[in-house]
């Protein structure tokens with residue numbers, strides 16, 4: 173197994189299902205929290221009501237590209253960047269072939285095949301996927317009207333470094349949307365770089381307060397909302413999480 177989980181076949185098929193799977197794959201006999209379905213699509217609509225311009229969008233930590241493709245319904249040029257080459261390869265494959273058959277676990281070693289299909293309204297021809305590091309973005313990428321970081325910050329070794337420089341890639345009037353369940357794990361982020369989830373001098377430090385402290389010199393907070401999502405484990409088990417979305421506009 174690759175040392176980076178996100179390079180593994182397991183991650184590729186989990187994320188293809190998470191981003192493109194039909195409801196039936198998650199809901200046993202229709203039972204389950206329907207508000208938690210289609211997280212990637214919902215993230216790809218976080219610009220709605222906030223972003224004035226619709227030329228360019230950036231999806232950082234795009235995984236297999238579900239939010240990038242949702243963004244392509246609105247934006248003329250979308251760039252999806254992920255550190256894991258295996259996820260980027262899968263994103264390119266699904267956006268070219270527009271459908272795939274993936275194997276999902278039903279019970280123990282028992283699997284079944286399910287089809288996933290891109291929505292007709294997506295514009296894959298407007299999306300470019302590439303491997304890259306959200307903490308070291310190239311200046312040549314240019315500026316974007318909307319930047320999405322969906323469930324990325326608690327998977328970065330140094331989230332603060334990424335957040336402190338992200339304004340360089342945001343156009344005037346541009347909007348930044350961050351979602352995160354704030355699941356801090358030393359496996360991804362050394363503890364000295366956690367944005368929250370620890371005590372400092374006896375006081376609880378929370379990631380949302382750190383986000384405000386890091387971003388507010390340059391950004392204005394426009395909105396927050398709760399964004400539930402499901403990661404499927406097997407036919408009768410899903411992991412239910414609630415990310416917090418925060419939406420920010422570059423201050424003028």
Ligand SMILES: C[S@@+](CC[C@H](N)C(=O)[O-])C[C@H]1O[C@@H](n2cnc3c(N)ncnc32)[C@H](O)[C@@H]1O
Nearest residue numbers: 178233234235254255256304305306322323327
């Ligand atoms: C929890 S997943 C979220 C994926 C997707 N945005 C979503 O909401 O389903 C975190 C993603 O961040 C990617 N990632 C981790 N470190 C990264 C980095 N330094 N630069 C870009 N992507 C990174 C991982 O490969 C993975 O695809």
